[in-house]
Amino acid sequence: MKGKIKMNNTFKQISDTIKKAKNIAIFTHINPDFDAFGSALALYFACKKMNKSVSFFSKANLTEKQEVFIDKSWINEICNESDFDLFISTDTPSKNRLGDYGYLFKNNNETIVIDHHQNVDLVGKYNFINTSFSSCSEIVFKIIKALKINIDQQIASLLYLGLSADTGSFMNTNTNSCSFKTAYELSKLGADLAFINQNQYRSFSIKEIEIRKYLYENYKILGECAYILVDLAALKKMACSKADCDFYSSELISIKEAKYSFSIIESNKNFYEISMRAKSGYSVRDIANELGGGGHIGAAGAKVEAESIEAVKDKILQLINKR
Numbered sequence: 646m647k648g649k650i651k652m653n654n655t656f657k658q659i660s661d662t663i664k665k666a667k668n669i670a671i672f673t674h675i676n677p678d679f680d681a682f683g684s685a686l687a688l689y690f691a692c693k694k695m696n697k698s699v700s701f702f703s704k705a706n707l708t709e710k711q712e713v714f715i716d717k718s719w720i721n722e723i724c725n726e727s728d729f730d731l732f733i734s735t736d737t738p739s740k741n742r743l744g745d746y747g748y749l750f751k752n753n754n755e756t757i758v759i760d761h762h763q764n765v766d767l768v769g770k771y772n773f774i775n776t777s778f779s780s781c782s783e784i785v786f787k788i789i790k791a792l793k794i795n796i797d798q799q800i801a802s803l804l805y806l807g808l809s810a811d812t813g814s815f816m817n818t819n820t821n822s823c824s825f826k827t828a829y830e831l832s833k834l835g836a837d838l839a840f841i842n843q844n845q846y847r848s849f850s851i852k853e854i855e856i857r858k859y860l861y862e863n864y865k866i867l868g869e870c871a872y873i874l875v876d877l878a879a880l881k882k883m884a885c886s887k888a889d890c891d892f893y894s895s896e897l898i899s900i901k902e903a904k905y906s907f908s909i910i911e912s913n914k915n916f917y918e919i920s921m922r923a924k925s926g927y928s929v930r931d932i933a934n935e936l937g938g939g940g941h942i943g944a945a946g947a948k949v950e951a952e953s954i955e956a957v958k959d960k961i962l963q964l965i966n967k968r
């Protein structure tokens with residue numbers, strides 16, 4: 646973690662802070678994945694069980710897959726700062742990644758930051774930030790246990806969804822004994838494994854198959870690196886959003902010949918979102934850092950502005966080849 650982060654608080658200190666609050670606002674990173682939604686929404690339902698007034702805020706458009714697990718009615722967009730006495734962020738290492746809500750995490754607000762990324766600049770009054778956890782949902786699980794509320798099937802399922810997603814169904818290099826211990830406990834608490842596994846990994850609409858087809862028809866492999874470029878025209882042709890293509894880089898790292906993989910997706914004209922993966926023993930975190938982004942050793946990303954998608958690709962290949 647970088648210099649200025651405060652020491653972590655205990656789960657008791659964090660749970661006591663939540664217990665004291667009356668009106669709680671919860672946030673997660675932009676382009677939320679299932680660990681972002683799972684950790685934030687599990688905490689949201691835990692707060693509801695404590696009869697808190699609580700809202701979860703996100704401006705995300707849910708993907709087809711996300712809509713299976715997440716109800717739009719759980720999400721609010723507009724946050725009036727003065728309505729809340731506690732602001733909590735999950736799964737987010739920087740103010741930038743909180744999008745429009747980043748400004749709320751300032752010194753004179755009561756704030757809690759819960760995360761498992763290498764921290765950039767999102768520091769709360771209270772923090773639990775630990776990169777050894779494979780998912781933020783595992784940390785939230787510990788906080789909910791410290792709150793001593795009854796963990797029901799919905800909360801257990803949301804946490805399991807996050808854990809399963811960030812470990813790539815227990816196959817990513819970040820998977821560890823704690824991931825399995827949490828999975829064991831969550832399944833005992835009633836997490837709906839069959840529903841989650843079926844819908845997360847074994848269900849593809851025809852549109853999703855077409856999005857996969859684009860990947861297989863257009864990926865490139867250069868040396869030890871597999872990559873795919875998706876510009877606005879390609880997104881339009883597939884009638885999909887950037888989030889629908891978020892799995893591309895993790896799909897490409899499964900190519901036997903690839904040590905690194907990345908996808909570059911044009912989000913707005915001349916703005917590009919990069920997602921990178923590395924096989925065990927290799928790192929993409931430092932490359933993401935050089936591009937102004939961040940993440941984990943095996944999975945990282947960045948957002949850049951550039952004159953063309955080719956220029957972004959050349960820059961990444963140059964950074965990979967430099968090592």
Ligand SMILES: [Mn+2]
Nearest residue numbers: 680736781811
């Ligand atoms: Mn995560």
